[in-house]
Amino acid sequence: MGLTVGVDVGGTKVAAGVVNEHGHIIEKLKRTTPAASPDATVGIIAEVVNELLARYDVDAVGIGAAGFVDEAQATVLFAPNLAWREEPVKKRVEERIGRPVIVDNDANAAAWAEARLGAGRGQNDVVLITVGTGIGAGIVLDGRLYRGRFGSAGEPGHYRVVPEGRVCGCGNRGCWEQYASGSALVAEAREFARRSPDAAIRLLQLGGGHPDGIDGPAVTAAAREGDPGAIRCFDIVGSWLGAGLADLAAILDPGCFVIGGGVSEAGSLLLDPARAGYKRGLTGRAYRQFAQVRLAELGPDAGLIGAADLARIGLGLPEFYRTAPLSSSSRG
Amino acid sequence: MGLTVGVDVGGTKVAAGVVNEHGHIIEKLKRTTPAASPDATVGIIAEVVNELLARYDVDAVGIGAAGFVDEAQATVLFAPNLAWREEPVKKRVEERIGRPVIVDNDANAAAWAEARLGAGRGQNDVVLITVGTGIGAGIVLDGRLYRGRFGSAGEPGHYRVVPEGRVCGCGNRGCWEQYASGSALVAEAREFARRSPDAAIRLLQLGGGHPDGIDGPAVTAAAREGDPGAIRCFDIVGSWLGAGLADLAAILDPGCFVIGGGVSEAGSLLLDPARAGYKRGLTGRAYRQFAQVRLAELGPDAGLIGAADLARIGLGLPEFYRTAPLSSSSRG
Numbered sequence: 001m002g003l004t005v006g007v008d009v010g011g012t013k014v015a016a017g018v019v020n021e022h023g024h025i026i027e028k029l030k031r032t033t034p035a036a037s038p039d040a041t042v043g044i045i046a047e048v049v050n051e052l053l054a055r056y057d058v059d060a061v062g063i064g065a066a067g068f069v070d071e072a073q074a075t076v077l078f079a080p081n082l083a084w085r086e087e088p089v090k091k092r093v094e095e096r097i098g099r100p101v102i103v104d105n106d107a108n109a110a111a112w113a114e115a116r117l118g119a120g121r122g123q124n125d126v127v128l129i130t131v132g133t134g135i136g137a138g139i140v141l142d143g144r145l146y147r148g149r150f151g152s153a154g155e156p157g158h159y160r161v162v163p164e165g166r167v168c169g170c171g172n173r174g175c176w177e178q179y180a181s182g183s184a185l186v187a188e189a190r191e192f193a194r195r196s197p198d199a200a201i202r203l204l205q206l207g208g209g210h211p212d213g214i215d216g217p218a219v220t221a222a223a224r225e226g227d228p229g230a231i232r233c234f235d236i237v238g239s240w241l242g243a244g245l246a247d248l249a250a251i252l253d254p255g256c257f258v259i260g261g262g263v264s265e266a267g268s269l270l271l272d273p274a275r276a277g278y279k280r281g282l283t284g285r286a287y288r289q290f291a292q293v294r295l296a297e298l299g300p301d302a303g304l305i306g307a308a309d310l311a312r313i314g315l316g317l318p319e320f321y322r323t324a325p326l327s328s329s330s331r332g
Numbered sequence: 333m334g335l336t337v338g339v340d341v342g343g344t345k346v347a348a349g350v351v352n353e354h355g356h357i358i359e360k361l362k363r364t365t366p367a368a369s370p371d372a373t374v375g376i377i378a379e380v381v382n383e384l385l386a387r388y389d390v391d392a393v394g395i396g397a398a399g400f401v402d403e404a405q406a407t408v409l410f411a412p413n414l415a416w417r418e419e420p421v422k423k424r425v426e427e428r429i430g431r432p433v434i435v436d437n438d439a440n441a442a443a444w445a446e447a448r449l450g451a452g453r454g455q456n457d458v459v460l461i462t463v464g465t466g467i468g469a470g471i472v473l474d475g476r477l478y479r480g481r482f483g484s485a486g487e488p489g490h491y492r493v494v495p496e497g498r499v500c501g502c503g504n505r506g507c508w509e510q511y512a513s514g515s516a517l518v519a520e521a522r523e524f525a526r527r528s529p530d531a532a533i534r535l536l537q538l539g540g541g542h543p544d545g546i547d548g549p550a551v552t553a554a555a556r557e558g559d560p561g562a563i564r565c566f567d568i569v570g571s572w573l574g575a576g577l578a579d580l581a582a583i584l585d586p587g588c589f590v591i592g593g594g595v596s597e598a599g600s601l602l603l604d605p606a607r608a609g610y611k612r613g614l615t616g617r618a619y620r621q622f623a624q625v626r627l628a629e630l631g632p633d634a635g636l637i638g639a640a641d642l643a644r645i646g647l648g649l650p651e652f653y654r655t656a657p658l659s660s661s662s663r664g
Contacts, residue, residue, distance in 0.1 A: 015418045068619055071503060085619075125481040138393035139583075141478055148585025149457040158615030162495060170615045205614045225422035247491035251471075253480025283490030287400055287410035287417075291513045 003058045003101075005049055008106060008301075008307030009065040013037050013082030018050045018056045018303070019308035023117045023320045025301060027052065046096035053097060060100045064109030064313030066136075071151035073102040073314065080169065102314040104147075106303045108154060110296075111138020112145050113306030114258045116320050118297040122247070125254040128296070130190045130239065130261035131270070134169075135177035139252070145310070152257060156248060157181070161240070167173040180240040182216045182263040188233040190304075191218045202227045220266045234269040241270065242277020242293075249291055250283050260296030270293060333457075334649075336389050337381055338640030340438060340633075341397040343367050343413030348380045349633070350388045351640035355449045355652045357633060370415045377421075378428035385429060392432045394643030395421060396441030396635040401516075403483035405434040405646065412501065434646040438635045440486060442628075443470020444477050445638030446590045448652050450629040453628065457586040460628070461488070462593035463573065463602070466501075467509035471584070478644070488580060489660070492571070499619075512572040514548045514595040520565040521551045534559045536605075550597045566601040571600065574609020581623055582615050592628030603627060 002021040006095025007014065009012045010033060017028035024060035030049050034040035049061055074090035076082075111128035116268065120126035121125060124143040125127045130136040135157030147153055158170050165174025193200035195212040201210075202222045207213030222230035245257050257278075263270055275293045299306060309320050334353040336662050339346065342365065349360035361380050366372035374596055399411025406422035408414075422433045443460035452458035456475040462468040467489030471478045479485055489503050489509035497506025510516060525532035525543040532543075534554045539545030554562035577589050589610075595602055607625045614622065630637060 013641065068616060073566055076465075076615060123481070141473060142476065144474065146473055149623065150585055152616065153510045153583065153585035155615060159582045160493070160575065160613065163493070163575075169548050172613065172615055175615070191609075243492065243495075248485045248583065250489075250491045251580065252478075253485035253487075254480055255481035281492065281504065283487060283507070284400060284410060284484065288484050291481065307631035310410075319538070 001176070003056055003220050004308040005052055005058050005061045005320055006109070006304040006306070007045055007049065007061065007063045007154065008042070008109070008303040008312070009033065009045065009063060009082070009308065010106065011066060014041075014044055014048060015187065016045070016052060016302070017214070017304045017308070018052050018058065019305055021312075021320060023113065023305050023309065023316070025057070025305065028301075028304070033080050033082070037145055038087055041082060041084070042089065042096075047098050049093070053099070054227045058099060058310035060311040060315040061097065062109065062144055062309070062314070063093065063101060063103045064106035064307035065103060066106045067090065068152050070107065071149065073104055073310075076103060077151075084131055100311070102311050104307065104310050105138070105154065106138035107304035108138040108145055108147065108261065109203050109310055110136075110298075110302035111140055111154070111249050111258070111306065112296055112310060113302040114296055115140040116309065117305065118136055118302060119258040119294040121253045125252070127244070127252060127254045128255045128256060128258045128260060129241070131180065131259060131263040132182050132261040134137070134183065136261065142267070146150060149158040156244065159247070161244060176240070176244045179198045180237055181262070184240070185219055185233055185237045185263060186214060186216055188231065188236055189214045192229050192233065200229050200247055220269065223266065223269050231269065234266065235273045238270045239272025239277040241275040242279075243272065244285070245278040245280045246281030252309060256290050256292040256294060256296050258296050260302065264295055267295060335388055336408050336640040336643040337384055337390050337393045337440070338636040338638070338643070339377055339381065339393065339395045339412070340639065341373070341377065341395060342352065342438065342582065342633040343398060346373075346376055346380060347636055348384060349385050349636045349640070350375070350390065351637055353644075353652060355389070355637050357637065359390070360633075360636070365414070367414050367656065370419050373414060373416070374419075374421065374424045374428075377425055379441035381425070381429050384433070386422065390431060391649065392434070392643040392647040393425070393429060393648070394441065394589065394639035394641070395425065395433060395435045396438035396639035397421065398438045400484050401435050401437050402437060403479055403481065405483075405642075407434060409483075413603070422589050427465050432643070432647055436639065436642050437486065438475055439468070440470040440479065441638035441642055442592065442630075442634035443472055443486070444452060444642060446592065446628055446629055447472040448641065449637065451590040451626040452588045453639055455587045456613065456615075457584070458588045458590060459580060459586045460590045460592060463578070463591060463595040464514050464593040465511065465514065468593065473584070473587040482501070488576065491579070491580075494578060508572070508576045512569055512576055514593070516572070517551055517565055517569045517595060520547060520550055520568055521546045523561065524561050532561050535562055548595060552601065555598065563601065565575070566598065567605045570602045570605025571609040574606040574611075575613045577606065577610040577625065578613030578615070581610070586623050588624045588626060590626050590628050590650060592634065597626055
């Protein structure tokens with residue numbers, strides 16, 4: 001007893017891991033996502049899980065998927081980077097692996113893991129913001145993952161920060177993720193290099209001589225070297241990030257924001273302007289407490305670990321033990 | 333057993349009522365708020381409650397106050413329209429009435445009442461938006477009132493909808509309540525009357541001949557008569573209201589928005605453009621369900637009724653019975 005499998009299904013990779021009752025990954029496997037085919041994606045999940053089931057006594061499987069998931073944790077309604085549309089993932093995977101399956105949004109799963117075991121541990125009200133190509137989020141309130149009435153809560157990447165602002169992939173304009181994501185960081189750096197090539201020498205070097213060659217890691221590398229243009233890009237994007245945190249705090253008043261995702265690897269380059277923007281923007285700031293703004297701690301495994309624990313909860317097993325040692329005797 | 337007192341403390345009036353276990357008000361008293369004096373406001377609350385205690389067997393008292401209240405439901409941290417700053421209202425009222433007291437934000441209390449007994453009854457995830465001079469809100473998630481880590485959740489009136497937008501009383505710029513409140517409606521109508529007096533004849537009539545004489549009831553009256561300029565004011569403000577609901581739904585995905593407050597008395601004049609703006613703005617709208625957008629049902633007593641039930645919960649008594657008849661035998 002006590003083992004579950006967590007699966008993180010992204011647009012490019014499927015990662016599956018056996019996770020124990022303390023949230024530790026015992027074994028992990030990766031596959032390439034055959035994203036264009038709904039059937040093949042279900043097939044690869046079943047294949048990699050069955051490989052793990054052959055070696056471990058596993059009670060349940062949790063899948064974190066990049067998309068809208070219904071409130072029953074069963075059906076992926078819409079996954080922008082996968083071919084799933086109204087796909088009954090729970091049922092189809094259960095048929096192939098013979099274990100109970102729950103499905104949740106990947107950022108929800110990651111938020112749950114960070115709230116229980118990562119940067120938000122010990123806190124009841126935690127909002128995870130993952131800053132990557134776009135902005136993902138998961139919301140833990142009163143110690144529980146909040147999914148919303150229809151399963152679609154936690155998409156602040158698509159609340160509007162600028163009326164008639166930048167076009168977003170969701171079909172709207174002015175969404176937060178168009179201003180505070182890795183894509184925004186790169187767009188800012190490329191625009192800067194186009195307009196002020198003399199001031200962007202280092203960025204252009206790292207981009208192979210062309211503005212369009214500048215990517216996220218290049219901006220981070222230049223900023224770490226102290227390049228003023230690259231630092232300015234982080235300041236702009238970080239300020240937008242912080243302004244959004246202030247908006248979220250006006251609504252949710254969490255104890256802690258956890259910032260994850262690829263761009264958060266830049267650390268204080270992103271978090272310093274985000275914290276400043278948050279403190280500048282919070283309503284009633286003279287009369288209230290500020291939430292902590294912390295870097296995520298579990299890295300890219302957060303979604304997998306969280307999905308494994310959500311499977312435990314779905315099955316009625318005890319949640320992860322937060323503090324018990326690895327040698328706890330509760331394993332069967 | 334089964335009776336509590338609910339008190340609604342606003343900037344101009346204190347209303348206190350004895351409420352039974354079905355949420356019905358048995359007797360209600362009103363006083364003018366001596367808003368400028370923290371002591372006198374506590375005194376008037378104690379006075380009116382003691383008058384009720386002399387006639388009814390009451391277990392506890394709930395106070396809904398227009399301000400930030402701490403997470404312990406004890407201290408009013410900041411009340412813009414009262415003189416309370418870090419005021420230990422729970423302790424000071426308990427000393428004078430000899431009953432347990434809880435304090436909560438007035439919009440939280442109203443949201444709880446609407447979610448349990450009003451327009452949101454039967455739903456677990458309900459957001460109340462009160463559209464008055466400003467915008468107030470209360471959030472019920474998973475069937476429980478959500479207060480946030482520090483007690484300040486549910487202030488979407490002060491999330492930013494326009495960067496560097498209109499100045500707000502909170503000290504920030506571009507807050508939602510500067511665009512979607514009764515104040516915004518009146519400002520829109522006055523500006524229209526100033527710029528296009530020939531098209532604003534009816535509005536100006538109702539305003540006594542001057543743009544600055546136009547108030548909220550005048551705009552509503554003109555719109556009800558079919559005045560195009562007044563209807564346009566509701567369209568503009570209602571669209572901003574709906575755009576904000578779309579943002580809140582991206583974050584919270586509730587099952588139901590309940591729209592209350594003075595401006596909501598205009599009914600479909602406000603709600604039609606709000607619903608349209610909400611549907612136009614919701615991210616992922618092709619792949620998800622829309623929350624209901626409903627008019628509040630309990631009117632100005634919602635805060636009092638909700639505060640009375642929050643006192644029941646604070647005392648560990650059963651919450652309101654939703655469906656039991658008034659003649660239930662559970663009264664002591």
